Amino acid sequence: MSFLKDKKLFIAVAIFSFVLISGFKLVKENEVIGLKHPESAFFYNGYLYVSNIGSSPISQNEDGFITKLDEYGNILEYKFIDKLKAPKGIFAYDGKLYIADLDRLCIYDLKKKSLSCRPIESSRFLNDICVVDGDAYITDTENNLIYRVDKKGRVDVFYRWDYDFAPNGIVFLKSKGVFFVVSFNSPTIEMISRSGKPLKSFKLKGLTGFDGICVANGKVFVSDYTRGEVIQTDTSFDSYTLIRSFKTPVADLCVFDDELFAPLIEKNKLLIGRIR
Template sequence: MKTKFFANAILGAGLCCAQVLASGLKSSDIEGFAAPESVFVDSSFIYVSNIGAKPEPLAKDGDGFISKLDKNGNFIERAFIENLNASKGMARLDDRLFVVDIDTLYAFDVRSKKQALKLPINGAVFLNDIAVLDSDTLLISDTGTGIIHKINLANNAIEEFYKLDMSEFGGGNGLAIDKKNNALIIAGYHPDGASGGKVMRLNLASKKLETLLDTKGAYDGVAVLENGDVLVSSWGENLQGVIYRINNGKVSALELPFMQGPADFFVDKNTLYIPKMLENKVQKVELK
């Protein structure tokens, strides 16, 4: 996600404007968010983290929240979890929904909504996304420092797993596990908003880093498809955001209209949920 942007007004709530794009992809927008940054989907529900009415991703202003929707895109609770600051990446383990918020990792019980964990990460400045390594371990990106933190949930121990050279790669933004290659895919974004980042693959065993997309950009969300292709979002030039597909070194853009602020998206089987932060919408796209 970006650190500098202009927000549009909230345009209502609920599923709107279903259409078939020229590419043949079916698309619709879900409206009613407040700077949506991340989407997580489980078997029954859609969760969307919102930075808040004041779209300031590093402000501890208490107006961040998580929305809960059904799989049809209807709000169940717009503010399912409240009183966060600038909530971003999410993950779920059992009944715990994890979310990062500037410098702290939280977990909430998805049934009772009660806080199950509050874990400040010393030195963190811009926590952004979460990848689940196993049932006891999370990897968390800090875009502001370039550090990938490793969290042991059994004892809440925190360690530095890897540190990116930010001048070369940017800070880690979106994270995704590549099981086939035992690797972590990292979408790089430089917090100065100008230098740009790259898309990388980090071997989880050797910690060897390789570049998947060398062209510098404002990369945000990332996902690995079942066939091994990597999808990554870019804020693009002049807020003309795109979703790229990386397939064996070949890069192509999905045939979608330009979007403003495509952030930490989620792939649920053949459905792509893209939070369009600057439009206060989540775009739902049926992939072929």
């Protein structure tokens, strides 16, 4: 991925209306500008958290950080958590923020305001993360596998591909007890059981490779990184609807109460818009 030069921090709010396929609209768009290659967004307890990779997605120089915003996109703390390597996926669970930070798992206690990090041995490119009952599941795009870090900090390989799947976004669907994992290399979504068994593979025609996936209100939202698009589908993956074409890479998106939070990683900004 190519990165643009840093921009001075400011917030620009613009309001648009777009008529999209099947009558969908993305309205009241807010743009948060001046981030440093935002990769992932997660909404938790009334606040939005955004990971900023920093200078490079593979850097060890600890210039990555997490930004804290309110629900409207106002930045409350630009470097809420700093001195991270190259943070990507984030997930909040039980008062803690879990961060996939290149080759380690970092956990920030929101109440105690303390950060602890543990290296994941042999990991190369930790990407997205989700937490289920206290266990963290982290994709490693370069190693083509998913690590599991349990409540006691024990690490094992939960799932491994024997080809270049390049796992990126991961989400757990509690109602079905399955994981959905998207491929960065192709428009493919794989369904994996809670016990780590492959169940089904879905391929969406007309798309390229995916970055983020999230489930909200029974709908599935996926970002196509190369095409710069966000689509909406369901767990059958039989068809999809285009929500928005940004014409720039979209990273690990988040949808909460029909509000879309889309990190535009190469534009150094986050877009917030309501889907209706």
